[in-house]
Amino acid sequence: MQFLNGQDYIQQVSIDCVIFGYQKKQLKVLVPKLALKGDFSSLPGGFILQNESIDQAARRILQARTGLKDIYLEQFRVFGDLGRNNMPFFEQIVGLNQEQQGAESFNRKELEWITRRFISIGYYALVDIHQVVPQKSEIDQSIEWYTINELPSMIMDHNQIVDDALQSLRLSLDQKLIGFTLLPEIFTMKDLQELYETIYDKPFARNNFQKKMLELDVLDRLEKKFTGAANKAPYLYRFRK
Amino acid sequence: MQFLNGQDYIQQVSIDCVIFGYQKKQLKVLVPKLALKGDFSSLPGGFILQNESIDQAARRILQARTGLKDIYLEQFRVFGDLGRNNMPFFEQIVGLNQEQQGAESFNRKELEWITRRFISIGYYALVDIHQVVPQKSEIDQSIEWYTINELPSMIMDHNQIVDDALQSLRLSLDQKLIGFTLLPEIFTMKDLQELYETIYDKPFARNNFQKKMLELDVLDRLEKKFTGAANKAPYLYRFRK
DNA sequence: TATTATTGTCTAATTTTTAGACAATAATAT
DNA sequence: ATATTATTGTCTAAAAATTAGACAATAATA
Numbered sequence: 001m002q003f004l005n006g007q008d009y010i011q012q013v014s015i016d017c018v019i020f021g022y023q024k025k026q027l028k029v030l031v032p033k034l035a036l037k038g039d040f041s042s043l044p045g046g047f048i049l050q051n052e053s054i055d056q057a058a059r060r061i062l063q064a065r066t067g068l069k070d071i072y073l074e075q076f077r078v079f080g081d082l083g084r085n086n087m088p089f090f091e092q093i094v095g096l097n098q099e100q101q102g103a104e105s106f107n108r109k110e111l112e113w114i115t116r117r118f119i120s121i122g123y124y125a126l127v128d129i130h131q132v133v134p135q136k137s138e139i140d141q142s143i144e145w146y147t148i149n150e151l152p153s154m155i156m157d158h159n160q161i162v163d164d165a166l167q168s169l170r171l172s173l174d175q176k177l178i179g180f181t182l183l184p185e186i187f188t189m190k191d192l193q194e195l196y197e198t199i200y201d202k203p204f205a206r207n208n209f210q211k212k213m214l215e216l217d218v219l220d221r222l223e224k225k226f227t228g229a230a231n232k233a234p235y236l237y238r239f240r241k
Numbered sequence: 242m243q244f245l246n247g248q249d250y251i252q253q254v255s256i257d258c259v260i261f262g263y264q265k266k267q268l269k270v271l272v273p274k275l276a277l278k279g280d281f282s283s284l285p286g287g288f289i290l291q292n293e294s295i296d297q298a299a300r301r302i303l304q305a306r307t308g309l310k311d312i313y314l315e316q317f318r319v320f321g322d323l324g325r326n327n328m329p330f331f332e333q334i335v336g337l338n339q340e341q342q343g344a345e346s347f348n349r350k351e352l353e354w355i356t357r358r359f360i361s362i363g364y365y366a367l368v369d370i371h372q373v374v375p376q377k378s379e380i381d382q383s384i385e386w387y388t389i390n391e392l393p394s395m396i397m398d399h400n401q402i403v404d405d406a407l408q409s410l411r412l413s414l415d416q417k418l419i420g421f422t423l424l425p426e427i428f429t430m431k432d433l434q435e436l437y438e439t440i441y442d443k444p445f446a447r448n449n450f451q452k453k454m455l456e457l458d459v460l461d462r463l464e465k466k467f468t469g470a471a472n473k474a475p476y477l478y479r480f481r482k
Numbered sequence: 483t484a485t486t487a488t489t490g491t492c493t494a495a496t497t498t499t500t501a502g503a504c505a506a507t508a509a510t511a512t
Numbered sequence: 513a514t515a516t517t518a519t520t521g522t523c524t525a526a527a528a529a530t531t532a533g534a535c536a537a538t539a540a541t542a
Contacts, residue, residue, distance in 0.1 A: 011252045054321030080295030230540035231488040471509035472519040
């Protein structure tokens with residue numbers, strides 16, 4: 001972990017990203033598991049270089065994990081309580097990984113750096129899950145999409161951060177036209193409705209939902225989608241950029 | 242400025258507070274002017290001690306400037322662009338205050354500290370302006386309430402921060418019951434309506450505004466207010482805590 | 483050609499918002 | 513005392529928006 005040295009990064013400030021995806025009527029979050037004994041999961045995150053803005057830092061972190069360059073991104077909250085540090089986490093690691101590579105791979109200075117109190121800027125990202133090729137970082141054992149109701153227990157307050165992100169997402173969804181960023185470019189009205197129902201965790205009336213979406217005047221109606229099912233074929237739509 | 246030394250504070254993170262008050266149908270912001278040649282104004286701000294949460298830091302800063310302990314407080318955004326530093330500001334100061342006390346009162350180390358890039362957490366506060374006794378800090382020449390449309394030009398992006406704060410305030414106002422915190426404890430329906438009209442900068446229909454507020458079921462109706470005016474006396478109301 | 487599941491859209495019912503009206507009232511003027 | 517004035521409290525109708533119900537259109541299969 002030699003990348004943590006010195007003053008390249010702003011001290012004691014981190015970025016944590018809640019990466020939302022959507023698949024099979026489920027809202028998902030991309031979560032890596034650390035390559036250490038003991039099943040530690042942690043939101044994708046990182047630090048801010050001295051010569052990049054916080055938004056740039058978030059994009060860099062997101063690109064590293066998703067491979068995507070243009071991502072819908074929203075800063076939603078800063079987490080700055082006392083006791084936001086990795087000390088308990090590293091103590092556990094040291095205990096569990098006595099003769100492993102994990103704890104030893106940190107030198108003393110790095111350990112001091114990473115176990116100090118951190119203020120974390122929370123971002124959420126909305127991605128088309130099909131475009132993402134999840135990428136482990138060098139400290140990850142794996143990285144996976146988890147359904148939002150089946151998230152693993154994560155370090156520090158990361159589970160709380162996801163809850164906050166979802167709340168912010170719901171608040172913004174009907175003010176800004178951001179829902180589409182979770183879908184493939186082309187979708188049916190039913191796809192869109194199911195997405196909304198998933199995010200808000202409640203049903204919408206089909207007729208009125210459709211009317212409302214069309215009244216927004218941001219959807220282009222394309223050709224029909226013939227699936228081979230024994231029923232009327234729905235139109236495909238695309239968000240007008 | 243010996244309080245800036247060492248590691249007592251989190252490095253490169255600041256807090257900037259937009260303190261909103263309301264008086265005579267005008268929304269006001271409390272802004273200090275720095276005790277330096279050249280009319281420099283700057284939002285009330287400060288830094289975060291290692292052993293306090295960011296909210297505690299904001300409360301400490303607010304209490305120092307307003308004298309008030311319990312203040313409605315909302316964290317609304319982080320400002321983290323590149324180039325957010327006090328360098329240009331200090332260069333001006335040094336130029337203007339050659340043989341003054343200003344620039345000389347910083348030692349080399351402090352100057353280095355304060356002129357680095359900063360990430361700033363924006364808070365806005367809502368106060369009953371009549372309860373506030375504005376207090377200068379040791380670096381202020383004066384501190385004053387400014388009508389929001391007549392704010393002085395402030396250093397860095399502080400004018401932008403106020404704009405963002407107002408936008409956030411408007412968004413929250415009809416979701417949360419926070420408007421009352423800008424009024425004295427007891428007020429008439431007209432007072433309340435004028436407050437809303439000031440914040441949103443648009444008129445509301447009197448009859449419907451009153452109905453809506455009463456339907457919220459958070460106001461206690463008290464006795465009438467007899468002003469001596471030749472007309473029907475309005476009821477006084479109090480927000481039910 | 484009938485059947486089935488689903489979609490697109492129309493309309494009525496209901497609720498909410500907006501606008502208008504007017505009586506009540508506390509002082510002042512006559 | 514009584515009329516006048518400015519403002520407040522509240523009612524109701526009109527308009528708009530939301531919700532719910534209905535049904536025809538359609539693409540496959542039986």
